[in-house]
Amino acid sequence: MEVWKRNLYVLCGALFIAMVGMSMVMPFLPLFIEQEFNITDPDEVTTWAGIIFGANFLTAGLFSPIWGNLADKYGRKIMILRSGFLMSITIGLTGLAGNVWHLLFLRLLNGTIAGIIPASNALVASTAPREKSGWALGVLQSSVVSGSIMGPFFGGLLADMVGYRVVFLITGGLLFIASLIITFAVKEEFTPLPKKEQTSLREDFKMMFSSKTLPVLFAVTVMIQLSLNGILPILPLYVKSLVGDSNNIAFFAGLVTAVTGLANVMSSPTLGKIGDRIGPHKVLLGSLLLSAIVFIPTAMVETYWQLLLLRFIAGLCLGGLMPAVTSLLRKVTPSHMVSRVFGYNNSFLSLGNMIGPATGGYVATFFGYHGVFYMTSILLLLTFFWFLYVVRHGFQPSSEREEL
Numbered sequence: 115m116e117v118w119k120r121n122l123y124v125l126c127g128a129l130f131i132a133m134v135g136m137s138m139v140m141p142f143l144p145l146f147i148e149q150e151f152n153i154t155d156p157d158e159v160t161t162w163a164g165i166i167f168g169a170n171f172l173t174a175g176l177f178s179p180i181w182g183n184l185a186d187k188y189g190r191k192i193m194i195l196r197s198g199f200l201m202s203i204t205i206g207l208t209g210l211a212g213n214v215w216h217l218l219f220l221r222l223l224n225g226t227i228a229g230i231i232p233a234s235n236a237l238v239a240s241t242a243p244r245e246k247s248g249w250a251l252g253v254l255q256s257s258v259v260s261g262s263i264m265g266p267f268f269g270g271l272l273a274d275m276v277g278y279r280v281v282f283l284i285t286g287g288l289l290f291i292a293s294l295i296i297t298f299a300v301k302e303e304f305t306p307l308p309k310k311e312q313t314s315l316r317e318d319f320k321m322m323f324s325s326k327t328l329p330v331l332f333a334v335t336v337m338i339q340l341s342l343n344g345i346l347p348i349l350p351l352y353v354k355s356l357v358g359d360s361n362n363i364a365f366f367a368g369l370v371t372a373v374t375g376l377a378n379v380m381s382s383p384t385l386g387k388i389g390d391r392i393g394p395h396k397v398l399l400g401s402l403l404l405s406a407i408v409f410i411p412t413a414m415v416e417t418y419w420q421l422l423l424l425r426f427i428a429g430l431c432l433g434g435l436m437p438a439v440t441s442l443l444r445k446v447t448p449s450h451m452v453s454r455v456f457g458y459n460n461s462f463l464s465l466g467n468m469i470g471p472a473t474g475g476y477v478a479t480f481f482g483y484h485g486v487f488y489m490t491s492i493l494l495l496l497t498f499f500w501f502l503y504v505v506r507h508g509f510q511p512s513s514e515r516e517e518l
Contacts, residue, residue, distance in 0.1 A: 118241035122250055124299040125234050126257035128292040133261025135288030138269030139281045142364050144350050146278045151214045157479055163347040164475030166221050168468035173225030175464030181229045182457015183315055189304035190237035197230040198293030206286025209279040232460040239444045240452040248394055248441040252386025255437045256379045263375035270368030318454050327446050330504055331439055332462040338435050339466025341493040344474030345486050352483040356418045370425050377429025385434035394438040395505055401434035406494035413487035
């Protein structure tokens with residue numbers, strides 16, 4: 115088997131394990147805050163959930179360019195291992211948080227050392243043939259989302275049986291196992307750039323933002339993540355409003371997240387392959403439009419089962435978004451700068467992840483849970499029309515030349 119393909123499959127397995135762990139508790143963070151720290155006011159729970167969701171992404175966004183720059187100098191594999199092993203410690207410690215301020219600090223610290231997924235994307239993107247990059251990144255995305263499917267499902271069961279704190283400790287253990295697998299099974303033949311060709315963060319920034327395409331893709335990334343993550347703080351509470359005072363709220367909330375991920379897994383590789391054939395920009399436009407449409411009826415559901423069905427349909431549409439963006443990034447980026455470009459894109463992704471939950475919590479406070487889904491639809495629709503305008507006025511999404 116070719117080295118790039120073997121690395122892809124190993125990373126798929128390891129990231130699946132890591133994401134099972136990381137997604138076991140995070141979808142239930144509002145319930146964790148409410149039950150473990152005795153915060154009973156719904157508005158206060160929503161506000162804290164938004165802040166703590168965003169805290170991780172604040173520090174991740176600040177540090178991603180640094181890790182990306184180091185990855186292009188010293189290798190992508192070492193950056194994956196740095197993130198995986200250190201996050202296994204910080205997430206395990208999260209289970210010992212004594213109050214909401216401890217939780218906030220640990221989330222900030224976790225963001226500082228995060229980066230296992232963007233570093234894995236960079237390794238796959240830099241080694242896979244360009245004509246297969248969409249498929250490879252779609253397969254990797256599927257493994258990440260597959261773990262996200264299983265995590266909430268098992269997390270909901272474990273949380274109801276042993277409590278959220280034990281689940282955090284289990285998550286740390288799974289991240290440690292995933293990092294060990296990558297240590298021994300992933301092979302990277304990395305040749306660092308000569309010293310005279312290495313650039314500083316300031317020079318990287320100047321090169322990337324003088325490009326015609328990269329700032330556009332960075333902006334699309336922000337809007338996608340801002341839109342989709344706005345619903346995260348309120349989704350468990352939205353489920354609770356539909357099912358009432360059930361003893362299995364965590365399980366029902368996890369099932370909603372799981373069906374969305376299942377649909378995402380089903381669609382991502384196929385949409386990635388279609389993008390390799392017709393152009394990832396077309397897949398991105400179609401996914402944006404369909405996603406915007408499906409969030410409108412989601413705001414109108416009256417039963418839990420209606421929500422479950424619409425979240426599955428949404429997952430099918432969402433499967434084409436970020437793989438299309440990463441495929442476009444790869445097409446216009448030379449191999450020796452992939453980690454830096456992906457690092458900067460991860461900063462913008464983190465920016466959207468940070469603003470999204472806080473915005474969603476704010477909107478929910480004033481307009482209710484339904485308003486958050488309407489907000490998501492509007493933002494995705496605006497992104498669709500803007501990107502369509504850009505594509506028709508000089509954006510070169512199918513260029514095979516190295517943009518930088």
